[in-house]
Amino acid sequence: MPRFIGSETEYGIATPADPTASPIITSTHAVLAYAVATGASLRRTRWNFGEESPLRDARGFDLRRFRTAPVIDPNTVGVANVITSSGARFYVDHAHPEYSAPETTDAMQAVIYDAAGDLVMNRAVDAVHQYTDRGESVIEGQPPCPALKVYKNNVDGKGASYGSHENYRWSRSTDFDVLTRAIIPFFVTRQVLIGAGRVGLGERGESPGFQISQRADYIEQPVSLETTLNRGIVNTRDEPHADADRWGRLHVIIGDANMSQTSNLLKFGLTSLVLDAIEAGEEFSDLGLADPVAAVKQVSRDLDCQSSLRLADGRELRATAILREYLSRCSAVSDTDELVLRTAEELLDDLDVDPLRTADRLDWTAKWSLIRRFTDRGLDIGHPKIALVDLQYADIDPDRGLHHALVRRGSMRTLVDPTVIDTAALTPPTDTRAFFRGEIMRRWPDQVLAASWDTVVVSGDRVTGHHRLRMPELDCLTRERCGDLFDRASDAAELLRLVDDRGLATVDLIGGPGR
Known part of the structure; x- marks a missing residue:
């Protein structure tokens, strides 16, 4: 059956000329300006909250206290919402502009529509700046919006983390406890392929250093319903947006926001293949970790990819070895996505030899390679210039972002023609x-x-x-x-x-x- 995949990206938003500006208001500027610029809807379509159940848990309970859905004026500051002509949702989520991609049926499509979100966000920023240049505001009663900077990252450097979530349809015929146990070791170890890289250790970056994942320090439990605190490796939100008797939606919150198309392909593609294997009855119980939450941080700090993780049965395996086990068992069930399998195998080979050999494909090693140029010349990892490299890599502005600069000079591979993403x-x-x-x-x-x-x-x-x-x-x-x-x-x-x-x-x- 088709897997059906979707992504959600909460973008970091900043106003360098006015650091005190409310991100709720600036995010509203972005969404409303985009709505007007594209003609998406003059009345700005409401989101139908009546169909949502964010507190229903896949383990069999529901924390929802009220059964009446809120009716919210779509023009209210902080709740702006646009349904785009691509079928995506672009809206204000707390203090961030969020792009939720339309449903797709394969990993490459998911990569394309995730990247399309960056274009939507850039066009929104341009639309805001056109208002500002005229001394106008798209929000009635508000002053013009300061110039915006937008980043595809997951941390603000002050202790907050915002999400880049994935969604996968799964069959209710699969026991959720079996799915959870089988997929936890995969989520722990896939960081070495999909991590975005982060300067700083700890939630507030209080210790100097570099790590593989931006989300690792914010994972506190193996399993949890929460998404903004007490975050789990597996999120149990049971909100399928489909026939709830037949389907579930695996809401994945442990991933990073990726600039690299290769990292995104592996994120969506490998996760889909692992779910295929679980639903086909493939056994993964022997890969259970002794302490999966601790292992998340251990993998994220292992820049050489040589550290061994203790399994529940006492064995010790490196993250790359555990991923190879997943690849082998997924291949035994299905080899339909040969590009994903081949790409993953090549990258695991390179990671085992020298992680920097993957700097032309993976986000965290591309970023680490840039930072090493400074540290090798004696600059301390805690220097503000290093933090700036971290931030600028995630800048989605094609003329200013470091990732885009690497692509232009041929140092970072891409998989999709830009015109396809434009469409x-x-x-x-x-x-x-x-x-x-x-x-x-x-x-x-x-x-x-x-x-x-x-x-x-x-x-x-x-x-x-x-x-x-x-x-x-x-x-x-x-x-x-x-x-x-x-x-x-x-x-x-x-x-x-x-x-x-x-x-x-x-x-x-x-x-x-x-x-």
């Missing part, structure tokens, strides 16, 4: 329900009142009320299944009636202005 920023995947969500927003944005991953609400009339479309399956409204209906419909309401007539999804009436 993805505006165009949805064709083989998931994101096609319908993106296309209806492109054609009739002002008729879409609210949306979520599995619903769309469009305006009706005073007699019939509004129309709500439910999409419980991720492949129910692909271009192949419903693309022709867009040309037949005169407006969004008629489109939903045509979808209902064809039996592709469920449409019901909800209270409108006259009800």
Whole structure:
């Protein structure tokens, strides 16, 4: 079955000319300016919180206290929300602008739509600056926004960590406890392939040093429902955004935000393959770690990739050896993603010899290679210039970011033509329900009142009320299944009636202005 993958990136946002500016307000500037610049929706579509259940736990309980979903004015500062023509969600999440990519069906697509988020964010920054240059503000009653800088990272250097999350559909026929035990050693060790690199040890970077992962110091438990404190290696949020009887959504919070396309390919691709193997009944219990939380930090600090981890059965294996076991068992189940498997094997070979041999493909070694040029000349690892290198690597501005500079000079490999990413920023995947969500927003944005991953609400009339479309399956409204209906419909309401007539999804009436 298709795995279905999605990513969420909370970007770091700063205003160097005015460090006191509220990131909630500046994030709102970014989202609203993008909405206006792209015509995404003049009324800025509400997010349909009624379909969400963030406190339901995959272990069988629900901490939700209230059953009434909040109704929030989408124009309120701090809750700005845009559904893009690619089917993505771009919104303010606490003190960050967040881009949640549309649902995709393979790892390379996930890489492309994750990278498209950087383009969306850069265009938002440009749109804000156009307002500022005119002395105007996109937020009524607010002064012009200071110049923005945006970073694809996970730490602010002051003790806070913000997420780069992954999402994978999994089958309810798989026992969640079995899945959890099988995947923990993989999540602990995959850092050596997908770590973004970080200057500083400890949550506040209180000790000098460099480590592989930006998230490692913020992981406190093997398993947890929390995402902002007491974070677990495995997150148990049970919010499938699909038929809950058949499907679960593995919400992964332990990964870093990656600039490297290779790191992202391995993040999405290997995790998908491991889930394939678990669901096929492959056994991983012998790879259980004696202390997985401690092992997260141990792996992150092992820059030579030579340290051995103690397993629950007393054996000791290096992180690269554990990953090779995963690759071998995944290959025994399926070798369909040969690019992912081959790339991972090549990188593990290089990491075993000298991690810096991977600096043309992996984020943490690329960053470490840059930093070593300073430390080898005598600069202390705690020097502010080193911290600046760390930050500038994650700068998404293509003219100023260090990662982009490495790409331009051929020192960092890429996998995708930039024009493909340009297209993805505006165009949805064709083989998931994101096609319908993106296309209806492109054609009739002002008729879409609210949306979520599995619903769309469009305006009706005073007699019939509004129309709500439910999409419980991720492949129910692909271009192949419903693309022709867009040309037949005169407006969004008629489109939903045509979808209902064809039996592709469920449409019901909800209270409108006259009800």
